[in-house]
Amino acid sequence: xxxxxxxxxxxxxxxxxxxxxxxxxxxxxxxxxxxxxxxxxxxxxxxxxxxxxxxxxxxxxxxxxxxxxxxxxxxxxxxxxxxxxxxxxxxxxxxxxxxxxxxxxxxxxxxxxxxxxxxxxxxxxxxxxxxxxxxxxxxxxxxxxxxxxxxxxxxxxxxxxxxxxxxxxxxxxxxxxxxxxxxxxxxxxxxxxxxxxxxxxxxxxxxxxxxxxxxxxxxxxxxxxxxxxxxxxxxxxxxxxxxxxxxxxxxxxxxxxxxxxxxxxxxxxxxxxxxxxxxxxxxxxxxxxxxxxxxxxxxxxxxxxxxxxxx
Amino acid sequence: xxxxxxxxxxxxxxxxxxxxxxxxxxxxxxxxxxxxxxxxxxxxxxxxxxxxxxxxxxxxxxxxxxxxxxxxxxxxxxxxxxxxxxxxxxxxxxxxxxxxxxxxxxxxxxxxxxxxxxxxxxxxxxxxxxxxxxxxxxxxxxxxxxxxxxxxxxxxxxxxxxxxxxxxxxxxxxxxxxxxxxxxxxxxxxxxxxxxxxxxxxxxxxxxxxxxxxxxxxxxxxxxxxxxxxxxxxxxxxxxxxx
Numbered sequence: 001x002x003x004x005x006x007x008x009x010x011x012x013x014x015x016x017x018x019x020x021x022x023x024x025x026x027x028x029x030x031x032x033x034x035x036x037x038x039x040x041x042x043x044x045x046x047x048x049x050x051x052x053x054x055x056x057x058x059x060x061x062x063x064x065x066x067x068x069x070x071x072x073x074x075x076x077x078x079x080x081x082x083x084x085x086x087x088x089x090x091x092x093x094x095x096x097x098x099x100x101x102x103x104x105x106x107x108x109x110x111x112x113x114x115x116x117x118x119x120x121x122x123x124x125x126x127x128x129x130x131x132x133x134x135x136x137x138x139x140x141x142x143x144x145x146x147x148x149x150x151x152x153x154x155x156x157x158x159x160x161x162x163x164x165x166x167x168x169x170x171x172x173x174x175x176x177x178x179x180x181x182x183x184x185x186x187x188x189x190x191x192x193x194x195x196x197x198x199x200x201x202x203x204x205x206x207x208x209x210x211x212x213x214x215x216x217x218x219x220x221x222x223x224x225x226x227x228x229x230x231x232x233x234x235x236x237x238x239x240x241x242x243x244x245x246x247x248x249x250x251x252x253x254x255x256x257x258x259x260x261x262x263x264x265x266x267x268x269x270x271x272x273x274x275x276x277x278x279x280x281x282x283x284x285x286x287x288x289x290x291x292x293x294x295x296x297x298x299x300x301x302x303x304x305x306x307x308x309x310x311x
Numbered sequence: 312x313x314x315x316x317x318x319x320x321x322x323x324x325x326x327x328x329x330x331x332x333x334x335x336x337x338x339x340x341x342x343x344x345x346x347x348x349x350x351x352x353x354x355x356x357x358x359x360x361x362x363x364x365x366x367x368x369x370x371x372x373x374x375x376x377x378x379x380x381x382x383x384x385x386x387x388x389x390x391x392x393x394x395x396x397x398x399x400x401x402x403x404x405x406x407x408x409x410x411x412x413x414x415x416x417x418x419x420x421x422x423x424x425x426x427x428x429x430x431x432x433x434x435x436x437x438x439x440x441x442x443x444x445x446x447x448x449x450x451x452x453x454x455x456x457x458x459x460x461x462x463x464x465x466x467x468x469x470x471x472x473x474x475x476x477x478x479x480x481x482x483x484x485x486x487x488x489x490x491x492x493x494x495x496x497x498x499x500x501x502x503x504x505x506x507x508x509x510x511x512x513x514x515x516x517x518x519x520x521x522x523x524x525x526x527x528x529x530x531x532x533x534x535x536x537x538x539x540x541x542x543x544x545x546x547x548x549x550x551x552x553x554x
Contacts, residue, residue, distance in 0.1 A: 012474060018552055020467055024464060025460040026392075027460045028461065036387075
């Protein structure tokens with residue numbers, strides 16, 4: 001008696017020959033009798049069974065007949081859809097702002113960029129400098145700070161403060177992307193009327209959240225003292241009360257709330273944990289700035305009749 | 312950089328240009344041959360026997376499509392063993408194979424009106440059975456029970472068994488059963504595409520072209536799968552086969 005492993009290689013079958021064994025596996029005649037009976041039963045059940053309506057529609061067959069037109073029809077459909085979307089999908093535009101005295105916002109670069117990281121310094125760039133013109137002068141553009149002495153005699157009218165994170169050069173880009181640009185915020189009426197031009201409050205977030213630091217703001221009033229001295233007025237309420245109501249974004253509301261809370265915490269808390277508070281302030285400043293950073297780096301936008309892509 | 316949206320005339324012009332492009336066939340898109348449907352890639356050259364068989368089947372199918380339901384029994388009787396064998400060698404379970412074969416015939420009967428004669432009825436039926444089998448195998452991937460049919464020894468099979476052992480009577484039968492089990496285990500270790508190719512070529516005796524049409528792949532793919540599957544089987548059954 002010899003086992004397969006003991007046999008020499010030349011006498012062993014090949015794999016093809018071995019697979020003939022599989023061909024020899026066949027059912028018996030009884031199996032086919034039972035097979036036929038079961039098949040007959042299933043066939044009758046299939047005839048009686050009601051087929052669903054979507055099978056009766058023969059959609060695959062119809063789709064197969066249209067196969068030759070798939071490419072041109074698909075291309076035309078995509079083009080038409082894109083056309084319709086581009087024509088109809090226009091973002092909401094901000095309401096027209098027509099003050100009796102137009103106010104121009106001018107941005108100034110920060111002098112001490114070495115003190116803060118560049119991102120924080122950029123947040124401090126846009127500082128409101130008021131410029132009033134007559135109503136007819138509607139083509140007012142951002143003017144350099146050299147024009148400030150002309151305005152010294154006038155009171156502050158409804159001030160349109162640009163968002164802190166947007167530099168003036170970015171505003172031309174943002175005008176092409178209306179929804180990406182930060183919405184203008186109007187200062188509260190109380191603040192506006194009580195301050196003469198010489199005491200113009202110039203918002204400075206870094207100094208508000210980190211007053212202990214050495215910043216060079218060119219003699220501008222810092223927000224911290226402003227916020228502490230005046231209880232926070234809900235921005236949306238003041239905006240609705242004003243005649244020249246401008247929509248205030250939730251982001252600005254949130255920002256004012258955070259800064260107010262922070263200032264109150266500053267007053268109430270002792271000097272027990274100065275370093276911790278400082279860290280929190282830095283985190284807040286950077287997170288507030290991230291919003292504007294993301295706004296400025298959006299590449300695709302749509303406004304009016306234009307589709308904008310930044311490269 | 313700004314792009315103004317296309318106006319109505321511009322859009323119409325673009326569509327017209329696209330239409331010209333397609334009509335003149337200037338769109339140069341290269342598609343690999345194995346990605347094309349088989350019927351477009353290369354016409355299948357069947358043997359005269361196959362063509363004659365396909366013609367006879369087509370006549371029966373036309374009768375069934377005309378409403379003569381009993382004519383379908385001829386097709387069942389003609390192909391049930393071949394379809395069953397294919398499913399059985401894929402599943403290694405006779406009960407599953409019987410159910411799947413019956414389901415394949417039921418599906419073919421229900422869809423007989425959709426059969427347009429673009430391929431032979433045999434190929435179409437095989438494809439239905441194979442798809443049902445593949446679905447079943449994927450559903451029951453973790454469950455595998457052997458249930459074998461008896462090996463009917465003919466001359467060629469006896470010769471193979473004699474090469475492997477000189478046992479007689481009961482011991483020989485035990486050896487054959489053991490060999491059958493090893494062989495089916497090795498088959499089940501193959502992936503489904505490789506098992507399909509081995510089953511259709513080595514056991515059912517189909518040509519490469521027919522397998523390619525049934526499996527909707529190229530002939531080269533069939534050949535490479537077959538070669539790889541045989542290597543795997545040889546490694547798995549090395550104590551039984553010549554190296």
